[in-house]
Amino acid sequence: MAPPTTPDKRPSPEMFDEIIEVKVGKAPEPVKSFYLHKGIAAFYSGYLEAAINGSFAEAKSKVIRLPEEDVKTFEDFTLWLYTRNFRDIPACQEAYDTLVDLCLFADRRDIPLLGNAAITALRDSFAKFWQYPTLQVKSIYQNTVSNSKLRRFIVVYLAYGCDESVLRHGTPELWPKDALWDVLKLVWGREHPIIWTKEKLAAVDMCTYHRHEEGEKCKKS
Ligand SMILES: [Zn+2]
Secondary structure, three states: OOOOOOOOOOOOHHHHOOEEEEEEOOOOOOOEEEEEEHHHHHHHOHHHHHHHHOOOHHHHHOEEEEOOOOHHHHHHHHHHHHHOOOOOOOOHHHHHHHHHHHHHHHHHOOOHHHHHHHHHHHHHHHHHHOOOOHHHHHHHHHOOOOOOHHHHHHHHHHHHHOOHHHHHOOOHHHOOHHHHHHHHHHHHHOOOOOOOOHHHHHHOOHHHHOOOOOOOOOOOO
């Protein structure tokens, strides 16, 4: 079964019956074991579903190893899995990094609902801090493919939300060539200048950048 892309599809009580261990990280980096409800992990993540119910060794041993994942990101995922909340981070760059990492993690582990929530929270944090995400561009471009919605959102924000002050923040090395080209295509391609203010950014329909089935949308809160 495909993982849900809106909160309308809910888990059922028997999904809390069994526990699995997920070992995250690889020494010398921190390694930590997480104990999750098997049915819940499989319900929200296409990747974990395949690992739990597939014919891999993980399905038999009930231990899933994710050596390439970061412990902190997995803690943030677990918090979201059980509370639907993200940590409240008062520092701008740390908030951006955390939410970008969660978007990338959701992509890798096929957790559309987490990806949708994280990109919306990223937009909210851009509107709150109103600082350009120039330090995150490189990692986004290194970890996504050209049709990625996270890439698209960052590029649109950089093209519509930034002014010349962006040139004072950071150096050319922070900008991959593809990112510059994508921003320029938007800047040169528009007939009239489109300028995102904080308010306009806060009102953007984020379903454009969510992963949904055809015709599906999030309910307006
Ligand atoms: Zn949506």
